[in-house]
Every structure is written in C-alpha cells, then in structure tokens.
Amino acid sequence: MKKTLELSNGSTMPQLGFGVFQIPNYGDAKKATLQAINAGYRLIDTASAYMNEKAVGEAIKDSGVKREDLFVTTKLWIQDMGYEATQKAIDQSLKRLGLDYLDLYLIHQPLNDVYGSWRAMEEAYDAGKLKVIGVANFENDRLQDLMMNNRIAPMVNQIELHPFRAQFDRVRWLQEHGIVVEAWGPFAEGKNQIFSNPVIQRIAKAHKKTTGQVILRWLTQRGIVVIPKSVHEERIIENANISNFDLSSAEMKMMGTLDQKRSLFGNMHDPETVATLGQAHFDYDKM
Numbered sequence: 596m597k598k599t600l601e602l603s604n605g606s607t608m609p610q611l612g613f614g615v616f617q618i619p620n621y622g623d624a625k626k627a628t629l630q631a632i633n634a635g636y637r638l639i640d641t642a643s644a645y646m647n648e649k650a651v652g653e654a655i656k657d658s659g660v661k662r663e664d665l666f667v668t669t670k671l672w673i674q675d676m677g678y679e680a681t682q683k684a685i686d687q688s689l690k691r692l693g694l695d696y697l698d699l700y701l702i703h704q705p706l707n708d709v710y711g712s713w714r715a716m717e718e719a720y721d722a723g724k725l726k727v728i729g730v731a732n733f734e735n736d737r738l739q740d741l742m743m744n745n746r747i748a749p750m751v752n753q754i755e756l757h758p759f760r761a762q763f764d765r766v767r768w769l770q771e772h773g774i775v776v777e778a779w780g781p782f783a784e785g786k787n788q789i790f791s792n793p794v795i796q797r798i799a800k801a802h803k804k805t806t807g808q809v810i811l812r813w814l815t816q817r818g819i820v821v822i823p824k825s826v827h828e829e830r831i832i833e834n835a836n837i838s839n840f841d842l843s844s845a846e847m848k849m850m851g852t853l854d855q856k857r858s859l860f861g862n863m864h865d866p867e868t869v870a871t872l873g874q875a876h877f878d879y880d881k882m
C-alpha cells in the first residue's frame with residue numbers, strides 16, 4: 596500500500612491512521628493512542644465532540660515521537676459553527692491537544708454556518724495554524740458549492756465507507772476533483788457481523804490474513820485513507836499490518852458485492868436526524 600497520499604496543496608498525509616471515537620475515558624484514550632503510536636500509526640483522528648483531545652495530546656507528548664512526524668486531525672463540532680466561534684474552537688482544540696498547529700482540521704458535519712466557519716479555517720490555514728483543511732460527511736453537491744464560493748477548496752472529505760457502504764460513485768467524483776477520501780467506520784463499527792462475513796472470510800483465508808486486514812486493504816487499494824479504532828493492543832497492531840499483500844481485481848470485485856448502498860448510521864437527509872445532531876451539545880473539557 597502507498598504509505599502516504601498527496602493532497603491538493605502539495606503536502607502529504609499517511610494512508611493509515613488511528614481513530615479515537617467512543618473512547619471517552621481519559622486513561623483509555625491516552626493508553627490506546629500511545630499503543631497506536633508505538634505500533635507505528637502516525638495519523639491520529641480525534642474531534643472536539645469525542646471529548647478526548649486532552650488525552651490524545653498527553654499521549655502525543657509522552658510518545659517521544661517528533662511533532663513533525665505525526666499527523667494530528669481534529670474536528671469542528673456543530674455548536675461552534677460560524678466565523679468567530681470557529682476561530683475560538685480552533686484555539687481551544689490546540690490548547691487541549693497541547694499543540695501549536697493541526698495537520699488537518701475538518702468541519703465535522705455539513706450543518707449550521709458552514710461558510711462562516713470555512714472562512715475562519717481559510718484564515719487559520721494562511722496563518723499556519725492548520726496545515727490542511729477539509730470536511731466530513733459532505734455530499735458531493737454541497738462540496739461543489741463550497742468549492743465554487745470560496746478561495747480554498749476542501750482537501751479531504753471524511754465519509755462513512757466500509758464493505759456495506761462502498762460509495763463507488765461518490766469516491767470517484769471526490770478523487771477526480773483532487774479531494775482525498777478518508778473512510779470513517781471502516782469496520783462499520785462491527786455491525787452486520789462484519790468480522791465473520793463469509794465473503795470477506797474466504798478472501799482472508801486465501802491471504803492468511805484476518806477479515807479486518809482484508810477490509811482495510813480493500814479500502815487502501817482504492818486510494819482511501821483508513822482510520823480504524825480499537826482499544827485492544829493486539830487489534831491495534833493487527834490493523835496496522837496491511838502493507839504486505841494485495842487483493843486481486845476479482846477479490847476487489849467480490850468485496851464490492853457486499854455494498855448495500857445505504858448508510859448503517861442514520862439518514863442525514865432526514866430532518867429528525869439533522870435536529871438530533873444539531874442539538875447535540877458537548878462539554879469538551881469534561882474528561
């Protein structure tokens with residue numbers, strides 16, 4: 596697998612990263628992040644809404660790995676959308692993480708005052724506080740509009756991507772437009788018994804790999820960044836061990852047959868989902 600992918604601003608980002616969603620306990624988040632860095636992960640994906648930026652920052656500090664060798668991502672939650680709120684949110688995330696710049700900053704959801712936030716992010720990018728700026732969960736039509744009406748185009752879109760939601764057309768459009776695609780929930784958070792799926796198991800057996808490794812390889816072979824999460828060290832190590840085998844085109848196609856062409860995590864076009872998300876308020880310092 597390619598170890599890094601090139602972004603539209605000429606910089607690079609690791610193709611393998613570690614996600615820390617749903618690890619709200621300080622000790623667990625710090626421990627898992629440290630284990631990941633020790634296992635060779637260089638990209639860490641957190642978010643203000645995960646309420647563990649502080650623990651991630653402590654792990655980074657304790658890891659002894661040079662700052663410039665790490666690629667730290669965090670995200671802007673809906674309650675901080677808008678020009679001034681975003682300026683503040685960036686500084687607060689930096690403070691919690693104990694860093695003076697972020698490698699990647701993402702708008703977490705395509706809701707509220709996206710355009711005000713994006714202007715604040717462009718300015719922070721110009722100032723060197725944010726090295727790469729992007730979005731998450733944006734449909735291609737929203738991205739097209741954002742690109743047409745701003746100075747800097749988003750460089751990354753982090754979206755739900757796993758064997759049950761392959762998103763071939765959406766990914767193709769993003770890649771054709773120079774936007775790096777990052778897969779969240781690469782294991783569908785374990786839904787649909789993904790780790791014992793017979794199609795994936797058959798491919799895994801042929802390569803003497805685990806089903807998790809096959810899923811990650813299927814994504815990285817499509818030129819996608821993966822950020823699997825685990826709080827178990829043996830799985831953290833296993834998930835990073837995906838660079839020494841390739842899936843054949845027939846195997847890639849077999850993986851594609853699992854696509855259910857719908858989200859397993861709710862419908863963002865449903866007003867009720869938008870209302871629930873828009874009302875979700877987090878106390879980032881709670882940890």
Ligand SMILES: NC(=O)c1ccc[n+]([C@@H]2O[C@H](COP(=O)([O-])OP(=O)(O)OC[C@H]3O[C@@H](n4cnc5c(N)ncnc54)[C@H](OP(=O)(O)O)[C@@H]3O)[C@@H](O)[C@H]2O)c1
Pocket residue numbers: 613614615616617640641703731732753754778779780781782783784785790807822823824825826827830831833834
């Ligand atoms: N932008 C967004 O809106 C968004 C949304 C969701 C996620 N994300 C990001 O994407 C990252 C990954 O997604 P995710 O955390 O939702 O889910 P995920 O990575 O698809 O799945 C994590 C689940 O799989 C289990 N697991 C991990 N490796 C395994 C292995 N080798 N064998 C068996 N089970 C394994 C984990 O269990 P254990 O932990 O118990 O090992 C956990 O239950 C997040 O952490 C976050 O950084 C972003």
